[in-house]
Amino acid sequence: MERRELAVDGMDCAGCARSVKGAIEQVQGVQEADVRLMAGKVVVTANANAQPWPAVSDAIERAGYTVADSASEPKESAATQTHTRRSMGVLAAVAAAVLAMAVLGHGLGVFAWIERVVPWPLGVAATFGLGYPVFKKVAVATLNRRIIAHTLMAVGVAAALATGEWVTALIIVIFMRLGDYVESFTTERARDALRTLVHQTPQQARIERESGTEQVSIGEVVPGDVVQVRPGEKIPVDGTVLEGHATIDQSAITGESMPVEAMPGDSVFAATVAHGGRLRIRAEEIGEDTTFGRVVQMVEEAEAHRGRMQQWADQFSGYYLPFVAAAAGATYLIGGSIMATVAVLVVACSCAFALATPVAMLAAIGTSARQGVLIKGGKYIEALAQADTLLIDKTGTLTLGEPRITDVISINGITEAELLRLAAATEQHSEHPLGAAVRRAATARELDLPPPHDFEAVPGRGVRATVDGTTVAVGNASFVGNAPGISTNRPGQTPLYVSVDDELAGVLWAADAERAGVQSALDALRNHFDTLEILTGDAEQTAEVVAERFGLAYRAELLPDDKIAAVRAHQDAGRTVVMVGDGVNDAPALAQADVGIAMGAGGTDVAIDAAHIVLMRDDWALVPAVVQTATRALGVVKSNLVLTAVYNMLALGAASVGYLPPVLAAALHSIPDLGILANSSRLLRRSSVTAD
Ligand SMILES: Nc1ncnc2c1ncn2[C@@H]1O[C@H](COP(=O)(O)OP(=O)(O)OP(=O)(O)O)[C@@H](O)[C@H]1O
Numbered sequence: 001m002e003r004r005e006l007a008v009d010g011m012d013c014a015g016c017a018r019s020v021k022g023a024i025e026q027v028q029g030v031q032e033a034d035v036r037l038m039a040g041k042v043v044v045t046a047n048a049n050a051q052p053w054p055a056v057s058d059a060i061e062r063a064g065y066t067v068a069d070s071a072s073e074p075k076e077s078a079a080t081q082t083h084t085r086r087s088m089g090v091l092a093a094v095a096a097a098v099l100a101m102a103v104l105g106h107g108l109g110v111f112a113w114i115e116r117v118v119p120w121p122l123g124v125a126a127t128f129g130l131g132y133p134v135f136k137k138v139a140v141a142t143l144n145r146r147i148i149a150h151t152l153m154a155v156g157v158a159a160a161l162a163t164g165e166w167v168t169a170l171i172i173v174i175f176m177r178l179g180d181y182v183e184s185f186t187t188e189r190a191r192d193a194l195r196t197l198v199h200q201t202p203q204q205a206r207i208e209r210e211s212g213t214e215q216v217s218i219g220e221v222v223p224g225d226v227v228q229v230r231p232g233e234k235i236p237v238d239g240t241v242l243e244g245h246a247t248i249d250q251s252a253i254t255g256e257s258m259p260v261e262a263m264p265g266d267s268v269f270a271a272t273v274a275h276g277g278r279l280r281i282r283a284e285e286i287g288e289d290t291t292f293g294r295v296v297q298m299v300e301e302a303e304a305h306r307g308r309m310q311q312w313a314d315q316f317s318g319y320y321l322p323f324v325a326a327a328a329g330a331t332y333l334i335g336g337s338i339m340a341t342v343a344v345l346v347v348a349c350s351c352a353f354a355l356a357t358p359v360a361m362l363a364a365i366g367t368s369a370r371q372g373v374l375i376k377g378g379k380y381i382e383a384l385a386q387a388d389t390l391l392i393d394k395t396g397t398l399t400l401g402e403p404r405i406t407d408v409i410s411i412n413g414i415t416e417a418e419l420l421r422l423a424a425a426t427e428q429h430s431e432h433p434l435g436a437a438v439r440r441a442a443t444a445r446e447l448d449l450p451p452p453h454d455f456e457a458v459p460g461r462g463v464r465a466t467v468d469g470t471t472v473a474v475g476n477a478s479f480v481g482n483a484p485g486i487s488t489n490r491p492g493q494t495p496l497y498v499s500v501d502d503e504l505a506g507v508l509w510a511a512d513a514e515r516a517g518v519q520s521a522l523d524a525l526r527n528h529f530d531t532l533e534i535l536t537g538d539a540e541q542t543a544e545v546v547a548e549r550f551g552l553a554y555r556a557e558l559l560p561d562d563k564i565a566a567v568r569a570h571q572d573a574g575r576t577v578v579m580v581g582d583g584v585n586d587a588p589a590l591a592q593a594d595v596g597i598a599m600g601a602g603g604t605d606v607a608i609d610a611a612h613i614v615l616m617r618d619d620w621a622l623v624p625a626v627v628q629t630a631t632r633a634l635g636v637v638k639s640n641l642v643l644t645a646v647y648n649m650l651a652l653g654a655a656s657v658g659y660l661p662p663v664l665a666a667a668l669h670s671i672p673d674l675g676i677l678a679n680s681s682r683l684l685r686r687s688s689v690t691a692d
């Protein structure tokens with residue numbers, strides 16, 4: 001199987017996407033075509049042996065669309081806020097002019113006059129000439145046995161021509177072209193949010209070759225190459241600094257331009273910008289494999305993760321066309337007026353139903369991505385807006401996840417240094433933050449660590465290994481055992497029990513600092529969620545202190561599986577669950593939640609993969625912000641749908657009883673599309689996710 005991305009021009013709505021998908025999937029050897037309307041791309045999976053690629057391109061062209069040269073080259077975006085406004089102004093002016101002409105013409109009998117003085121073949125020719133692109137699409141769709149929105153309008157035009165009303169037909173065609181433009185404009189505008197992101201993708205790199213440095217396109221860089229970056233330049237790859245010192249602006253990834261220092265040994269990320277010094281960087285990940293590349297890719301894929309509302313709207317827009325056709329038939333049979341029938345065919349706008357959701361969702365997703373919040377689909381926006389239960393991981397989420405060992409207490413005659421030495425040796429290969437804390441404490445005392453053998457890490461409990469011929473275990477009470485002589489009560493601190501040859505040898509106390517901004521974020525979140533609960537693997541007493549401090553419910557001493565079960569229990573009770581975690585050790589629980597939010601994931605692949613929403617920087621303020629974004633986006637979707645529904649009801653009603661002359665109907669057709677555009681661009685305009 002081979003997977004290829006093709007850039008396809010001319011896809012403006014869900015209907016177009018369906019045509020393209022259908023056309024490609026009929027090609028021999030093609031397994032699947034995943035159309036990404038907003039990215040203007042199709043991802044085709046096919047059996048490479050069948051050599052389907054020329055046939056795929058043909059199929060796309062035959063369906064009425066064009067295959068652009070390269071999928072990776074982002075188009076230059078000229079569209080900005082002012083651009084939108086100006087274009088909408090021009091559109092409105094043109095529409096108003098044509099409308100005025102049409103209504104006046106109709107009322108003052110100018111139509112009749114034009115029809116008298118202009119020979120009808122000329123008028124018919126003009127109608128066909130102007131309408132050619134639209135008629136061609138309709139013809140192609142019909143040949144593929146598909147009805148598209150324009151099919152009905154084309155029937156309307158034909159009916160008008162058949163009754164000799166060629167001026168009406170011509171004006172309908174003018175509005176059809178105008179409507180097409182409005183629709184593609186709406187889609188283009190939604191694409192801007194994504195395009196601005198894609199546009200930050202590095203295209204070039206300066207790599208070191210034996211013959212000297214060479215500027216190459218990013219596709220030629222391979223892992224291991226050494227890349228040079230000058231002050232003010234974009235870092236082209238994910239990699240490690242070999243030489244130099246610079247201040248890095250990571251806003252492309254984190255959405256915040258707080259500079260970070262980079263020195264030899266530090267990791268740096270593609271699409272971030274180096275200031276103040278030159279760097280030599282060893283390339284590790286390139287292109288799509290970089291953190292930034294993955295973000296872009298996931299935003300592009302976000303379209304595929306549709307919420308219930310969008311699935312419903314997509315289905316509905318499919319049923320709507322036959323319904324309108326039936327309404328037109330009934331209008332003709334009951335009222336007998338061809339002009340009323342034409343008006344019905346022309347006024348209905350099914351596209352708007354399909355556009356209502358993705359335009360708003362993509363606007364929210366694109367805008368959020370630039371602010372360091374990666375949302376993987378409209379589905380999660382919908383769930384987030386409707387969620388009522390917030391589960392929060394403790395370590396690494398409410399706290400920094402960088403514990404320190406505050407106290408070492410030995411018993412049974414062993415020295416403190418020896419206890420720490422054995423514990424740290426046992427934790428040598430641990431990936432747990434507590435393991436790192438123990439190692440740091442040993443390093444601070446300059447202890448030499450013997451190598452551990454038979455290392456074993458038990459999730460949610462602790463670690464065990466053979467050190468210097470003795471068996472050492474470090475972990476919680478249920479793993480190591482507690483001794484009556486040891487005080488276990490230190491509010492907010494975590495005890496790590498250490499046993500040597502199954503004999504308790506002491507306790508290491510660990511303390512973790514709280515993250516900033518938790519309290520105010522939680523206060524904001526209480527408006528949205530009625531249940532807020534901590535889920536932690538940590539000890540009861542430790543959890544209790546934190547829970548009390550933030551006024552949260554809690555469940556402690558949970559094993560990783562218990563966390564998943566806790567999420568599921570809430571879901572079984574009919575609740576919509578959002579879980580916030582660090583995405584590393586609680587990934588399965590995040591995945592189980594309706595919406596899993598990973599915090600501070602900048603650079604960790606596990607977290608980016610596991611969560612549905614990824615916060616690219618450690619900032620609690622982003623949590624209420626993304627909830628707010630979701631709520632607003634869903635509000636816009638709902639008002640888009642209501643607007644479209646009300647419009648269609650009123651318009652169809654008026655048209656079917658003959659209140660709406662066909663020319664006016666044609667003029668009104670694009671109103672919902674424009675409404676959706678205007679309504680949804682509210683989501684683009686204001687940056688709702690800010691760090692203050
Ligand atoms: N490497 C380790 N060394 C020592 N103790 C450990 C280790 N791994 C786990 N433990 C013990 O198991 C407990 C639970 O660990 P787990 O990783 O499930 O949760 P946590 O990191 O404490 O908190 P949270 O669930 O909030 O992320 C820890 O509090 C600790 O007592």
Ligand SMILES: [Zn+2]
Nearest residue numbers: 013015149351
């Ligand atoms: Zn369309």
